[in-house]
Amino acid sequence: xxxxxxxxxxxxxxxxxxxxxxxxxxxxxxxxxxxxxxxxxxxxxxxxxxxxxxxxxxxxxxxxxxxxxxxxxxxxxxxxxxxxxxxxxxxxxxxxxxxxxxxxxxxxxxxxxxxxxxxxxxxxxxxxxxxxxxxxxxxxxxxxxxxxxxxxxxxxxxxxxxxxxxxxxxxxxxxxxxxxxxxxxxxxxxxxxxxxxxxxxxxxxxxxxxxxxxxxxxxxxxxxxxxxxxxxxxxxxxxxxxxxxxxxxxxxxxxxxxxxxxxxxxxxxxxxxxxxxxxxxxxxxxxxxxxxxxxxxxxxxxxxxxxxxxxxxxxxxxxxxxxxxxxxx
Numbered sequence: 001x002x003x004x005x006x007x008x009x010x011x012x013x014x015x016x017x018x019x020x021x022x023x024x025x026x027x028x029x030x031x032x033x034x035x036x037x038x039x040x041x042x043x044x045x046x047x048x049x050x051x052x053x054x055x056x057x058x059x060x061x062x063x064x065x066x067x068x069x070x071x072x073x074x075x076x077x078x079x080x081x082x083x084x085x086x087x088x089x090x091x092x093x094x095x096x097x098x099x100x101x102x103x104x105x106x107x108x109x110x111x112x113x114x115x116x117x118x119x120x121x122x123x124x125x126x127x128x129x130x131x132x133x134x135x136x137x138x139x140x141x142x143x144x145x146x147x148x149x150x151x152x153x154x155x156x157x158x159x160x161x162x163x164x165x166x167x168x169x170x171x172x173x174x175x176x177x178x179x180x181x182x183x184x185x186x187x188x189x190x191x192x193x194x195x196x197x198x199x200x201x202x203x204x205x206x207x208x209x210x211x212x213x214x215x216x217x218x219x220x221x222x223x224x225x226x227x228x229x230x231x232x233x234x235x236x237x238x239x240x241x242x243x244x245x246x247x248x249x250x251x252x253x254x255x256x257x258x259x260x261x262x263x264x265x266x267x268x269x270x271x272x273x274x275x276x277x278x279x280x281x282x283x284x285x286x287x288x289x290x291x292x293x294x295x296x297x298x299x300x301x302x303x304x305x306x307x308x309x310x311x312x313x314x315x316x317x318x319x320x321x322x323x324x325x326x327x328x329x
Contacts, residue, residue, distance in 0.1 A: 002026045002061075003025055003026065003028070003062060003064050004057075004062040004066070004086075004087065006079060008027070008030075008031060010035045010036065011162060012068055014036065014160055015194040017029070021040075028043070028045075030050070031047070032047065050075055054082050057082055060086055063088055064087055065079075066091045066093070066201055067079065067092045069093075073119075073132065076140060089144075089149060090143070091150075092137065093153060094151060095129070096154045097130035099112065099130070100115070101267070102267035103266075105270035106267075107267055108271075108274075109275060113131075114130045116131040137150050147210050151201070151215045152213065153192065153197060154217075154268075154271060155190065156192055156193075157193055164308050165259065166191055168258045169258065178319055180322075181228055181244070182244065182260040183245050184243075185243055186225060187266065187269070188270050190216040191259065192217045195284065195292075200280060209279055209280075214273045224259070244319075246262055249262075252318055
């Protein structure tokens with residue numbers, strides 16, 4: 001299978017290309033050449049700016065294009081329109097954040113989507129990211145009304161994740177000691193290993209499956225307690241979890257706790273992915289994802305600071321405050 005990958009050298013794109021090459025597919029990369037220039041030296045690389053000159057994509061044919069890095073509808077429309085007659089299937093990587101509200105569980109592909117009052121806005125912020133992706137999806141469907149696959153991905157995790165949102169927990173728990181854990185322990189969490197997502201993308205490509213799919217996991221309910229206990233088991237059971245309340249978290253000076261949301265956002269981790277699972281989305285074990293992530297993290301600089309999560313001094317300070325509220329805790 002001949003694949004054109006827009007992007008292809010950062011996190012999901014990199015994982016997709018690695019997986020595709022192992023499966024024996026022929027890959028062409030189109031990107032600016034700024035990320036991972038030493039990657040995939042034996043793969044055809046077309047250097048260009050998707051918001052500028054797309055001339056290198058003209059008069060070419062591929063079976064499928066995978067667009068891993070479309071954020072602005074005007075820009076996505078350029079590649080979608082140009083490639084209309086060049087590929088049989090356009091796979092667009094979107095996001096769970098396209099949905100309008102996350103106050104309820106069970107969001108499926110027909111749930112209401114976010115909107116922008118001014119659809120000419122192109123600045124990507126926390127507020128505009130989801131609605132802009134909605135408009136990007138629309139741009140793809142306009143060019144490919146019957147042969148587009150749109151993947152609304154949840155939190156993507158695993159090796160090469162630049163955000164550290166998942167990595168924080170295995171790394172912190174591996175360090176041992178008392179760990180501040182966000183309540184409630186039975187809160188559902190969802191994420192998807194980049195390798196699982198890559199395999200699903202290639203499955204859709206091979207079978208030419210179109211449609212809109214929520215793509216996160218696992219297939220059953222995973223709680224925060226299960227997640228952190230699994231991290232602890234994989235890393236030698238050296239950590240003790242101290243569960244602090246949502247009220248305490250909100251009242252404290254905490255910017256962000258990875259893989260956790262307050263009650264009003266809980267639906268973002270309770271998304272219905274049955275449609276994708278029914279057409280072939282499958283998952284490696286959580287233990288394997290944790291092991292793979294830790295193995296990759298060990299190759300990073302020993303001076304690397306995780307981008308998210310609690311710093312040691314801050315965690316100790318918060319735990320002391322929590323215990324002071326009730327010595328029995």
